[in-house]
Amino acid sequence: MDQAPAALQDTDKLLQTGLRLFKSGFRDILGILLVQTISMLVLIVILFSLTISLYDYTSTDFFQFNFIVSLGLSTLLILMVELGFIAAFTSKFWAIAHQTTITTSHAYRVGINKALPLLIWSLSYLSIVAAGLLLLFIPGLILMVSLFMGAALVIQDHYSTLGALKASYHMTWPYLRRTLFYLVISILLTITVYFATIFPLGMLLSYITNNNPMLSGVFDLAKYALIVMLVPLFVALIIPYYMDLRHLAHHKASTT
Numbered sequence: 001m002d003q004a005p006a007a008l009q010d011t012d013k014l015l016q017t018g019l020r021l022f023k024s025g026f027r028d029i030l031g032i033l034l035v036q037t038i039s040m041l042v043l044i045v046i047l048f049s050l051t052i053s054l055y056d057y058t059s060t061d062f063f064q065f066n067f068i069v070s071l072g073l074s075t076l077l078i079l080m081v082e083l084g085f086i087a088a089f090t091s092k093f094w095a096i097a098h099q100t101t102i103t104t105s106h107a108y109r110v111g112i113n114k115a116l117p118l119l120i121w122s123l124s125y126l127s128i129v130a131a132g133l134l135l136l137f138i139p140g141l142i143l144m145v146s147l148f149m150g151a152a153l154v155i156q157d158h159y160s161t162l163g164a165l166k167a168s169y170h171m172t173w174p175y176l177r178r179t180l181f182y183l184v185i186s187i188l189l190t191i192t193v194y195f196a197t198i199f200p201l202g203m204l205l206s207y208i209t210n211n212n213p214m215l216s217g218v219f220d221l222a223k224y225a226l227i228v229m230l231v232p233l234f235v236a237l238i239i240p241y242y243m244d245l246r247h248l249a250h251h252k253a254s255t256t
Contacts, residue, residue, distance in 0.1 A: 008175060008248065011182055014240045015189065022236035025096045029089040029232055031104060036085040037228050043081060047074035076119065081255045083122065084115030090235050094156055097239055114155050121154050121161045128165070146172045152242045171249045179241075186237040190230055195255045198226040 007015075051070040061243030095102045123146055133140030149172055150164035160168055171178045 001144050008244050015242040018237035022233050024091050029092050032089045080115045080119040084111035084120040087111045087114035117154050124161050171245050189236045
């Protein structure tokens with residue numbers, strides 16, 4: 001993949017590459033996913049327990065300042081930590097895609113370093129897309145697709161938030177319809193995997209733990225862990241497409 005292609009590869013070939021990437025890298029990221037699952041559940045319980053403790057049920061004021069601030073900060077912190085874990089296993093996939101390896105500790109360092117930049121990028125991306133959707137649906141959809149690759153640019157190419165948004169727009173604009181199609185197919189494939197494997201397994205676990213409070217907590221943990229695995233699958237599907245776009249953009253820049 002180091003040579004710049006003349007055009008984007010066929011969608012089915014890119015999807016197959018993404019599935020192979022997920023299969024080959026899953027064992028390598030499994031430890032990160034387990035730590036992510038436990039850490040996120042503990043963090044959610046602690047932060048929202050503290051937030052709920054700030055709510056005064058005797059007050060007639062619906063908008064309680066301390067409660068609202070705590071809820072907002074807790075949500076942002078949870079999102080930032082989640083993005084850090086995503087950056088960690090994305091860096092693992094990225095290394096495998098380039099036929100190299102990185103240690104898990106290095107992946108965690110990437111996650112720690114990229115958590116805040118990714119949070120800023122995500123909030124900027126969501127704000128821009130939301131504004132576009134509120135104005136007119138089509139502009140919002142165009143912004144959603146054209147700016148989507150900014151997250152990868154932040155993680156792998158160390159772009160700033162503004163730089164990632166600009167670079168993603170210029171990189172995807174010539175292939176906007178193709179990018180939209182690939183994103184939709186990747187999402188549908190991820191959903192299909194969920195309903196074909198994770199959903200039935202979740203139903204089975206639910207049946208086994210029915211009316212058993214002790215096992216019910218185990219089921220909630222297992223259900224969250226299964227859902228967590230969908231994100232790496234989607235990331236693995238996106239990486240080959242991003243690499244193609246990236247090489248095309250670099251090739252175009254070098255020839256102009």
